[in-house]
Structure formats: C-alpha cells, structure tokens
Amino acid sequence: MAMEMRLPVPxxxxxxxxxxxxxxxxxxxxxxxxxxxxxxxxxxxxxGEEKLIAxxxxxxxxxxxxxxxxxxxxxxxxxxxxIVVGRITEVQQKRWKVExxxxxxxxxxxxxxxxxxxELRRRSAxxxxxxxxxxxxxxxxxxxxxxxxxxxxxxxxxxxxxxGKLGQGVLVQVPPSLVKRQKTHFHDLxxxxxxxxxxxxxIWIYPTPEHKEEDAGGFIANLEPVSLAxxxxxxxxxxxxxxxxxxxxxxxxxxILYCYEASLPHQIKDILKPEVMExxxxxxxxxxxxxxx
Amino acid sequence: MKETPLSNCxxxxxxxxxxxxxxLDGRQTYDYRNIKITFGTDYGCCIVELGKTRVLGQVSxxxxxxxxxxxxxxxxxxxxxxxxxxxPAFEPGRQSDLxxxxxxxxxxxxxxxxCIDTESLCVVAGEKVWQIRVxxxxxxxxxxxxxxxxxxxxxALCHFRRPDVSVQGDEVTLYTPEERDPVPLSIHHxxxxxxxxxxxxxxxxxVDPNEREERVMDGLLVIAMNKHREICTIQSSGGIMLLKxxxxxxxxxxxxKVMEITELIQKALENDQKVRKEGGKFGFAESxxxxxxxxxxxxxxxxxxxxxxxxxxxxxxxxxxPSEVVSKPVLWTPGTxxxxxxxxxSWGDLEDSEKEDDDEGGSDxxxxxxxxxxxxxxxxxNIGSQxxxxxxxxxxxxxxxxLEPDKxxxxxxxxxxxATQEKAPSKKxxxxxxxxxxxx
Numbered sequence: 001m002a003m004e005m006r007l008p009v010p011x012x013x014x015x016x017x018x019x020x021x022x023x024x025x026x027x028x029x030x031x032x033x034x035x036x037x038x039x040x041x042x043x044x045x046x047x048g049e050e051k052l053i054a055x056x057x058x059x060x061x062x063x064x065x066x067x068x069x070x071x072x073x074x075x076x077x078x079x080x081x082x083i084v085v086g087r088i089t090e091v092q093q094k095r096w097k098v099e100x101x102x103x104x105x106x107x108x109x110x111x112x113x114x115x116x117x118x119e120l121r122r123r124s125a126x127x128x129x130x131x132x133x134x135x136x137x138x139x140x141x142x143x144x145x146x147x148x149x150x151x152x153x154x155x156x157x158x159x160x161x162x163x164g165k166l167g168q169g170v171l172v173q174v175p176p177s178l179v180k181r182q183k184t185h186f187h188d189l190x191x192x193x194x195x196x197x198x199x200x201x202x203i204w205i206y207p208t209p210e211h212k213e214e215d216a217g218g219f220i221a222n223l224e225p226v227s228l229a230x231x232x233x234x235x236x237x238x239x240x241x242x243x244x245x246x247x248x249x250x251x252x253x254x255x256i257l258y259c260y261e262a263s264l265p266h267q268i269k270d271i272l273k274p275e276v277m278e279x280x281x282x283x284x285x286x287x288x289x290x291x292x293x
Numbered sequence: 294m295k296e297t298p299l300s301n302c303x304x305x306x307x308x309x310x311x312x313x314x315x316x317l318d319g320r321q322t323y324d325y326r327n328i329k330i331t332f333g334t335d336y337g338c339c340i341v342e343l344g345k346t347r348v349l350g351q352v353s354x355x356x357x358x359x360x361x362x363x364x365x366x367x368x369x370x371x372x373x374x375x376x377x378x379x380x381p382a383f384e385p386g387r388q389s390d391l392x393x394x395x396x397x398x399x400x401x402x403x404x405x406x407x408c409i410d411t412e413s414l415c416v417v418a419g420e421k422v423w424q425i426r427v428x429x430x431x432x433x434x435x436x437x438x439x440x441x442x443x444x445x446x447x448x449a450l451c452h453f454r455r456p457d458v459s460v461q462g463d464e465v466t467l468y469t470p471e472e473r474d475p476v477p478l479s480i481h482h483x484x485x486x487x488x489x490x491x492x493x494x495x496x497x498x499x500v501d502p503n504e505r506e507e508r509v510m511d512g513l514l515v516i517a518m519n520k521h522r523e524i525c526t527i528q529s530s531g532g533i534m535l536l537k538x539x540x541x542x543x544x545x546x547x548x549x550k551v552m553e554i555t556e557l558i559q560k561a562l563e564n565d566q567k568v569r570k571e572g573g574k575f576g577f578a579e580s581x582x583x584x585x586x587x588x589x590x591x592x593x594x595x596x597x598x599x600x601x602x603x604x605x606x607x608x609x610x611x612x613x614x615p616s617e618v619v620s621k622p623v624l625w626t627p628g629t630x631x632x633x634x635x636x637x638x639s640w641g642d643l644e645d646s647e648k649e650d651d652d653e654g655g656s657d658x659x660x661x662x663x664x665x666x667x668x669x670x671x672x673x674x675n676i677g678s679q680x681x682x683x684x685x686x687x688x689x690x691x692x693x694x695x696l697e698p699d700k701x702x703x704x705x706x707x708x709x710x711x712a713t714q715e716k717a718p719s720k721k722x723x724x725x726x727x728x729x730x731x732x733x
Binding site for chain 1: 295297298299300301304608
C-alpha cells in the first residue's frame with residue numbers, strides 16, 4: 001500500500017480565466033457598489049446612507065438601470081423548468097419532501113408522479129398508502145421544477161419517463177452556480193458513462209444503460225453489479241468534476257468531457273492532488289478557448 | 294438550516310461496520326472518547342471535551358427568598374442550551390424536542406438524586422436561601438451531548454465556591470471573597486450519565502456514540518450512576534425493546550465507566566486546586582492549548598495492531614515490484630547531485646516562462662522556503678537518496694545553506710559534512726524538471 005505525505009502549502013488563488021475582456025466587478029457584503037442614486041436596486045443589494053451597498057458576495061450585474069449582485073455561493077433558487085436531482089427526506093400524506101440543497105425542502109406531489117406503467121388516472125387512497133412502495137426516505141430522484149411557491153419552495157414533477165428514481169451511481173454535490181444552464185441536462189458521455197447535471201448542484205453519474213426501458217417509468221432500480229471498467233470511468237469522472245469545482249469552472253458536458261480526456265494520462269487517485277488538478281484544468285481551459293474562437 | 298440527510302450508502306456502511314464490531318474512529322465497543330476537563334479563572338467555570346463534543350458549564354449563586362413549601366431548602370436551577378455554533382441544525386426556534394429531553398434528563402439526574410445538599414444552602418429559614426444556577430452551553434456537537442453535559446455540570450458544581458455567610462441573631466453578614474475565602478458547596482456524590490446506543494433492534498450496542506452513530510441508532514439507553522454503584526436515573530428512548538439481562542449488563546458497564554470518569558474528575562479538580570494554591574497561572578488561556586491552523590494533529594486512538602504484520606507480509610509478497618526504478622544520483626561537483634533526467638519541455642511557446650518557473654518552485658514540497666534568502670550561488674537540485682552521503686567539502690562559497698524539509702536552514706561554514714537525507718525523493722520530483730535555484 002503506497003502512502004504519501006505532504007506538508008501544508010500556501011493555497012494559490014484561482015487564476016483568472018485567460019482571455020476575459022472586461023474584469024468583473026466583484027463585491028463582498030458591505031461594499032459600496034455605487035453612490036449614483038439613479039439606479040434601481042435588484043437582488044443582493046440594499047440602500048444605506050445614500051449609497052447602494054452589496055449584501056452578498058459576487059459579481060455586480062447591470063441591466064440598463066437595474067443593478068443586482070449575483071451571489072457566488074448560495075443555496076439553490078428554483079426556477080420553472082430546471083432539472084434537479086434530490087433525495088427524499090419525508091413521506092407525507094399525498095406528497096414527498098425532497099431535499100434539493102435549497103432553503104426549503106422541495107415538494108413532490110403524488111399527483112405529479114408517474115404511476116408505474118404510465119397509467120393516467122386519479123390517485124386513490126390505495127395509491128396514497130402505497131406511496132412508500134414507490135419512493136422511500138433516502139431515495140434519489142431526478143425531477144423537473146413545475147412551480148415555485150411564494151416563499152421560495154419548489155414543487156417538482158416527474159411526469160416524463162426520463163425522470164424518476166435513480167439506481168446505481170455516484171452523487172457529487174457542487175455549488176449550484178457552477179452548473180451551466182443548457183437545453184438538456186441528461187448527457188450520455190462518449191467515455192462510457194452518463195451524467196445528469198442537476199441545476200441544484202447535485203450531479204449524478206451512472207453507467208449508461210444498454211437499452212432504454214420505456215415501460216418501467218423509472219421506478220425499478222437496476223441493482224445488477226456494475227462492471228469494473230464502468231466503475232473506473234465513473235470514478236474518474238467524479239474526480240474530474242471535483243477538480244473542475246475547486247478551480248471554479250462552469251460545469252457542462254463539454255467541459256467535463258475535455259477534463260476527462262486531459263486526465264487520462266494520470267491515475268484516477270492522482271487527479272485529486274492539487275498540482276495535477278491545476279494541470280488538467282488548465283488544459284481543459286485551453287481546449288475550451290480554442291473551441292470557442 | 295435543516296440537517297443534510299444521511300445517504301443510504303453511508304447508513305448501510307455504518308451499520309455493516311457496527312455488525313463487524315468496527316467503529317469509524319477505531320474505538321472498541323465499550324470505549325469512551327478522550328475526556329478533557331479545563332477550568333476557567335472564575336470558580337465554577339469549566340469546559341468538558343468528550344472527543345469533539347464540547348460543553349461549557351458555569352455555576353453562579355444568588356440570595357433569594359425560598360419556595361413557600363420548602364422554606365429551609367436552597368433552590369437549584371439547571372439550564373442546558375444548544376448554541377447555534379454547535380451544529381448547523383440548531384436554530385433558535387427549532388431544537389425544542391431534543392432540548393426538552395436533555396434538560397429533563399439532566400434535572401432528574403442532578404436534582405432528584407440529591408447529590409447537592411440543599412439544606413446547607415439555607416441562610417435564614419423562610420427568608421433567605423441560596424439559589425444555585427447551573428448554566429450549560431453546548432459549544433460543539435459530535436454526539437453524546439448528555440454525557441458531556443452531566444460531566445460538565447457536576448465538575449462545575451464541585452469547582453464552585455460560594456461566598457461565606459454568617460448569621461448572628463438577626464444580622465446576616467455576607468462576606469466578599471476578599472474578606473473571607475469562599476466556601477465550596479456540599480456535594481454528597483457525583484452522578485454521571487453513561488449512554489448506550491442500540492442498533493438492529495438491540496442486537497448491537499455501543500458506548501458513547503458519536504454523531505454519525507447517533508444518526509443511525511435505533512434507540513438510546515442512558516444510565517446515571519455514581520461511583521458507589523447507585524443508579525440515579527435510567528432512561529430508555531427510541532422505542533427499542535431491551536431484555537432484562539441487557540439492561541443489567543449495561544449497568545455493570547456503566548459502573549466501571551463511572552469509576553474511571555470520577556477518578557479523572559477528582560484528578561482534574563486536584564490539579565486545579567494545586568495550581569491556584571501555588572499561585573501559578575490558571576484559567577482557559579493556560580489550559581486550552583493554542584491550536585494553530587497549520588499544525589494538523591489527530592489525537593491518538595488505540596488501535597489493535599496484532600495482525601498488521603501478517604497483513605503487511607501478505608501484501609508485500611503479492612505485490613508487484615515497483616515499476617519505475619529511481620536512478621542512482623549522479624554527483625557532479627561536491628554539493629550538486631542529480632537524479633534522473635528532466636523531461637522535455639512540453640509547453641511549447643511560453644509567454645511568461647518566468648512566472649511558470651516561480652509557480653513550479655512554489656509548489657514543490659521537498660523544498661518549502663519561498664523567499665530564497667541565500668547568499669550563495671550553489672545550485673541544489675534533488676539531493677541524494679538514502680544511500681548517497683552528501684559531501685559538502687571544498688566548496689568555493691563561504692556560506693552554504695542546507696535546505697531540509699522540516700527544519701530551518703542551517704548555515705554551515707565547515708567542510709566535510711556528510712548528511713543523509715531521510716526523505717526519499719518522491720516519484721513526482723523525478724518527473725519534474727531539474728531545478729536550479731539561482732540567486733535572484
């Protein structure tokens with residue numbers, strides 16, 4: 001068994017990504033954004049002593065006359081249409097409470113859940129009693145945000161066959177601001193695994209299923225043992241995602257794939273070393289820049 | 294904040310480990326974590342650390358009128374608070390259930406057991422009695438709050454000194470600490486709570502569960518005992534069904550543990566008493582060690598190493614030989630050696646090559662010193678392996694600095710010194726470019 005010891009080294013600041021045209025105006029809580037009173041104040045700011053002061057830490061965004069500060073590290077704020085990966089925390093009457101890394105637990109109503117077999121009927125009392133058979137405390141699900149309540153709580157639905165209970169895989173928790181908004185969040189990566197990039201910061205990596213099961217509707221969890229090759233791919237992906245997060249890179253399928261390819265010469269466990277992390281993320285950045293322009 | 298739920302994998306892992314008699318921190322089933330007791334400058338103030346769980350206890354007293362139906366007895370008041378810094382899940386409004394349960398348990402343990410003589414707290418019957426108030430604050434939650442809180446309460450009470458009072462006829466004189474030494478409370482015995490966590494419907498039990506173990510436990514049995522093996526309080530929660538012999542066994546274990554903990558408490562109290570009498574420094578500033586952020590030290594945990602040798606031999610015999618052989622160091626001139634070859638420059642066009650060099654230099658662990666305040670121009674690259682002695686004689690420079698990983702650089706003016714470096718060069722440093730430290 002190999003053992004490695006290292007001494008503490010001063011942490012290096014995350015370098016600015018190369019080639020950014022304008023430097024972003026970063027503020028911390030308490031910083032004055034502007035003394036010009038002509039602006040309307042948006043989220044993350046407040047008015048104090050004739051000045052606009054920031055209340056969260058992040059870059060200042062300005063749209064015409066509206067100034068707001070987008071927080072770097074927040075809990076997930078739901079928007080309609082987002083894909084989220086969540087964990088069931090409670091089974092209540094006619095609904096489940098799902099933990100999605102937001103301020104309040106999200107709600108999955110029984111009526112928003114697909115019945116096995118894809119039936120469309122009114123939920124009866126027996127369905128209510130059988131709720132625990134579908135989803136128990138501790139299960140992971142993928143769902144879409146249907147509505148946002150006035151207090152910020154999010155209501156989910158799994159009314160499509162691609163959503164539902166998740167089987168075997170690895171969950172990575174990242175800050176929600178690092179997940180890029182895209183058209184689709186379910187990706188089948190060419191390296192041999194599939195990934196679900198939840199907008200709430202929960203990323204689910206799982207082995208690509210051989211054939212799509214259309215009828216199950218996402219309830220039967222596939223518990224067959226996963227092959228070693230698949231496991232290695234999944235572990236490598238997980239370490240790549242962790243290294244991208246430490247370097248504060250946006251996560252989307254291309255960046256994860258490039259990072260995976262950049263990490264191939266290293267052993268899976270070496271990816272988590274600080275120097276190797278910097279190296280592969282720098283390479284990923286370069287490739288992404290080349291691809292863009 | 295709501296507590297993050299435990300994932301199914303973690304829960305299963307913990308339960309499986311407990312089934313195999315393994316605990317996450319390497320303890321045995323009946324082992325307690327390290328208990329540390331420190332006292333503050335005031336009498337009656339103490340901090341108890343049970344592993345990482347920390348409880349602060351403070352005792353204070355006041356003269357009040359007694360209760361109407363107990364005119365000759367003093368008043369005891371216990372209060373445990375779960376501070377918000379103890380765990381993210383503790384919020385001002387949210388912790389009611391747990392808080393009520395802990396407070397009730399503490400009260401039963403300390404008040405109903407009559408460990409403190411309340412009659413002695415009476416000053417003037419029916420008019421003035423002492424009200425003793427014990428405030429406990431949970432500073433960090435890592436499992437088993439009740440044990441730590443009960444130890445903190447009893448230690449604080451034993452440590453506390455109340456002002457001396459004398460009654461002459463109708464006159465009551467209250468002496469300040471300067472006039473007369475304060476008087477300790479009269480404590481009959483020291484009840485201590487011992488917690489037992491049960492798993493799999495009572496099949497497995499653990500003493501002193503930590504936070505993870507508490508999350509997956511089925512039920513909890515708390516036995517409060519003193520060193521005379523008298524049970525003061527017993528409480529079973531969680532709805533598990535325990536057999537008679539299980540409860541008896543737990544009480545025997547509790548007896549043993551309470552003896553050990555009581556001894557520890559006596560020793561701590563004596564030490565503090567001695568330090569105060571001799572006029573030495575006491576208080577939290579002295580007793581709580583400086584915890585520097587760069588010194589990461591784990592407390593020693595007793596681990597069973599009886600089968601380590603066989604396992605190690607097994608692994609060595611089955612393992613393949615190491616793939617990369619580190620080449621022998623080549624001694625260029627006295628004081629300069631080289632191991633292996635540096636790899637090709639793979640960066641292509643370098644815009645800021647100097648910055649790259651500096652960065653690489655900063656991240657090399659073998660030689661930590663950033664600011665190179667060397668006077669010499671000696672290029673020291675990856676110095677020697679365990680076998681090659683380094684001969685530092687005949688140097689043209691006058692002063693030479695040997696950089697060793699842990700120690701400060703020592704300036705050496707002398708000649709032949711053969712120093713063997715203990716640290717073998719890591720594989721990583723072989724791959725890195727050959728480093729030349731030039732004076733800037």
